[in-house]
Amino acid sequence: MSFALGATLLAIAAAYSLASLALLPRGVRATSPGRASAPAPISVLKPLCGAEPHLEECLESFFRQHHPSFELVFGARDRDDPALAIVERLRARHRACTVQVVVGDRGAGANPKTRNLAGMLGAARHGVILISDSDVLVPEDHLAAVGAELAQDGVGAVTCLYLARPGLGLASRLGAAFVNDWFHPAVLFSRALGNPSFASGVTIALERDVLERIGGFGAIADHLADDWALCARVRALGLRTVLSRSVARTALGNEPAPAIAQRELRWLRTIRSIDPAGYALLFLTMPLPLAGAGFLLAQGAPWAWVGLALVAALRAALHLRQARRAGAGPWQDLPWAPVRDALLLLAWLAGFLGHGVRWRGRRYFLDRKGAIRPGP
Numbered sequence: 001m002s003f004a005l006g007a008t009l010l011a012i013a014a015a016y017s018l019a020s021l022a023l024l025p026r027g028v029r030a031t032s033p034g035r036a037s038a039p040a041p042i043s044v045l046k047p048l049c050g051a052e053p054h055l056e057e058c059l060e061s062f063f064r065q066h067h068p069s070f071e072l073v074f075g076a077r078d079r080d081d082p083a084l085a086i087v088e089r090l091r092a093r094h095r096a097c098t099v100q101v102v103v104g105d106r107g108a109g110a111n112p113k114t115r116n117l118a119g120m121l122g123a124a125r126h127g128v129i130l131i132s133d134s135d136v137l138v139p140e141d142h143l144a145a146v147g148a149e150l151a152q153d154g155v156g157a158v159t160c161l162y163l164a165r166p167g168l169g170l171a172s173r174l175g176a177a178f179v180n181d182w183f184h185p186a187v188l189f190s191r192a193l194g195n196p197s198f199a200s201g202v203t204i205a206l207e208r209d210v211l212e213r214i215g216g217f218g219a220i221a222d223h224l225a226d227d228w229a230l231c232a233r234v235r236a237l238g239l240r241t242v243l244s245r246s247v248a249r250t251a252l253g254n255e256p257a258p259a260i261a262q263r264e265l266r267w268l269r270t271i272r273s274i275d276p277a278g279y280a281l282l283f284l285t286m287p288l289p290l291a292g293a294g295f296l297l298a299q300g301a302p303w304a305w306v307g308l309a310l311v312a313a314l315r316a317a318l319h320l321r322q323a324r325r326a327g328a329g330p331w332q333d334l335p336w337a338p339v340r341d342a343l344l345l346l347a348w349l350a351g352f353l354g355h356g357v358r359w360r361g362r363r364y365f366l367d368r369k370g371a372i373r374p375g376p
Contacts (some may be wrong), residue, residue, distance in 0.1 A: 109221020
């Protein structure tokens with residue numbers, strides 16, 4: 001019995017690894033779809049909270065967009081937020097860009113980001129709204145690609161995947177591998193199986209009237225997974241949410257290991273609150289731990305050695321491919337891949353053990369479907 005179970009786990013690990021590699025595009029981004037003859041003007045909403053690492057570089061990637069008509073709307077809760085000084089430097093450097101700044105919360109709800117967005121929406125002038133987190137780097141044709149995809153028939157929202165560019169420290173590099181080696185391929189695999197639920201705050205684009213039909217930002221004001229909640233409501237209207245061919249990057253700083261662990265635990269517990277059954281099956285997307293368990297159950301049989309070696313080789317190939325795409329040193333962290341996967345397994349198990357998360361220095365508790373309430 002243990003031999004059969006071990007063989008099954010090794011086969012699943014190998015099959016998932018092969019599928020993950022096959023689903024990855026060859027470059028950082030694929031060719032954009034055909035663009036509309038008259039691209040719709042876009043209002044980009046950028047909620048800010050502090051001078052995060054690489055913030056100026058990330059924000060400037062939006063100032064450099066090759067799009068005939070767009071505006072940038074920045075929002076901060078506090079007039080003394082240091083991020084606003086960076087916005088003013090960029091505005092002086094790119095005088096041709098239309099920039100608006102909104103200060104103060106204008107909405108209700110437990111999520112400070114959605115309260116910020118509610119205020120920014122009132123200042124936005126265009127019919128297409130693109131929401132993007134502050135720590136995002138995008139290619140110069142990002143708005144053009146996303147706008148063209150949104151213009152397709154039946155599409156209600158466009159989101160996109162991202163890669164993480166690590167800082168210099170080991171903890172930051174392991175944090176980037178969480179995104180590049182596990183999260184990114186797992187999303188592609190889930191989409192290939194027909195699951196349309198992925199949504200990311202790095203980019204969500206939708207038309208203003210669609211946003212109004214789902215109740216605006218007030219409808220998701222109590223959700224930590226506001227990006228998922230927004231796109232779920234768009235699908236409830238009978239519209240598709242599609243994954244853009246444009247791939248963004250997030251720039252990680254040299255955060256300490258506890259901060260990175262808290263962020264990963266927050267993401268995992270948020271996934272669990274949204275989809276408990278899917279969360280329970282996430283261990284199937286962890287090929288090295290899965291193959292290791294299969295190898296132990298097979299008690300070191302010769303064929304188990306072959307299966308373990310195959311999974312390890314595929315795991316190494318995935319890491320090297322993703323590290324090159326993310327602009328990181330591909331060989332530097334390859335020896336740490338087993339450690340990264342073991343930490344992922346531990347974080348996944350910890351995700352079952354509570355409902356508390358830390359976000360922006362505050363503690364929250366997750367309810368069903370990602371709704372949050374402030375903790376003590």
